[in-house]
Amino acid sequence: MKELNNKVAAITGAASGIGQMLAVNLAAKGCELAISDVDMKGLQETAEMVEKQNGKVSIHALDVAQRDQVESYAAAVVKKHGRVDMVINNAGVAVAQSIDDVGYEDFEWLFNINFWGVVYGAKAFLPYLKQQSEGHIVNISSVNGFITWPNNGPYCAAKFAVKGFSETLWQELRKTNVRVSCVHPGGIKTNIVRNARFYSSPGNKLTQDQSVKIFDKMANTSADQAASIIISGILKNKRRILVGPDAYVLDVLTRLFPVGFVRFAAAVAGRK
Numbered sequence: 001m002k003e004l005n006n007k008v009a010a011i012t013g014a015a016s017g018i019g020q021m022l023a024v025n026l027a028a029k030g031c032e033l034a035i036s037d038v039d040m041k042g043l044q045e046t047a048e049m050v051e052k053q054n055g056k057v058s059i060h061a062l063d064v065a066q067r068d069q070v071e072s073y074a075a076a077v078v079k080k081h082g083r084v085d086m087v088i089n090n091a092g093v094a095v096a097q098s099i100d101d102v103g104y105e106d107f108e109w110l111f112n113i114n115f116w117g118v119v120y121g122a123k124a125f126l127p128y129l130k131q132q133s134e135g136h137i138v139n140i141s142s143v144n145g146f147i148t149w150p151n152n153g154p155y156c157a158a159k160f161a162v163k164g165f166s167e168t169l170w171q172e173l174r175k176t177n178v179r180v181s182c183v184h185p186g187g188i189k190t191n192i193v194r195n196a197r198f199y200s201s202p203g204n205k206l207t208q209d210q211s212v213k214i215f216d217k218m219a220n221t222s223a224d225q226a227a228s229i230i231i232s233g234i235l236k237n238k239r240r241i242l243v244g245p246d247a248y249v250l251d252v253l254t255r256l257f258p259v260g261f262v263r264f265a266a267a268v269a270g271r272k
Contacts, residue, residue: 007030072125093109137169141159
């Protein structure tokens with residue numbers, strides 16, 4: 001996408017974290033925003049932040065796990081704003097538990113949001129995006145879309161799936177007016193670990209509070225910095241957007257040592 005001024009962007013999971021900062025930063029660049037989340041209080045706070053940037057914004061209650069709601073959201077955005085130029089499928093959750101012990105309900109809950117929410121968002125908005133001179137689909141994966149970590153299996157599986165879905169979508173749309181970007185954030189200062197359904201760490205060695213403290217120390221990129229990097233990637237029509245120095249390091253390590261890194265991650269997790 002070459003220009004953001006006067007474009008309409010729809011963002012899921014915009015009540016906090018990266019989604020919130022994407023809304024604020026896009027508004028500063030002249031975008032109209034259609035923001036959505038299940039957290040209406042947080043969403044209203046985001047809307048107020050956007051309005052301080054003199055941005056035009058509409059808020060939408062949305063559970064991305066519900067296909068009918070996502071389809072209604074897409075239609076409502078176009079009705080409210082006249083069109084839509086970009087959708088950012090950002091909503092996500094986490095579950096901390098081993099694959100052996102995680103319940104199907106939790107596995108499906110995560111997949112319905114982190115993967116199916118992306119699929120629903122891309123497919124619901126695609127017909128409208130095709131009507132514009134340039135459209136953009138931005139899907140938020142993770143470094144866990146190319147690396148794995150014990151007791152994070154459902155999350156890793158969903159983020160790998162987002163990567164595969166996004167790359168296939170890019171292949172199929174490469175000769176159209178719609179671009180596709182897959183985003184892989186490293187450690188970002190958000191509340192995803194605090195809000196996770198936490199059952200156990202690798203080896204049952206850490207409580208959730210301890211895990212949060214370790215994550216906060218490792219997360220060197222703010223949500224605002226992450227949003228700026230993502231927007232820069234969108235403007236360059238980058239197919240793959242790595243966010244944070246740790247994302248680049250992990251990307252190189254997995255390319256150089258695709259087997260060895262899996263063993264290394266297991267050993268590190270076991271020592272925590």
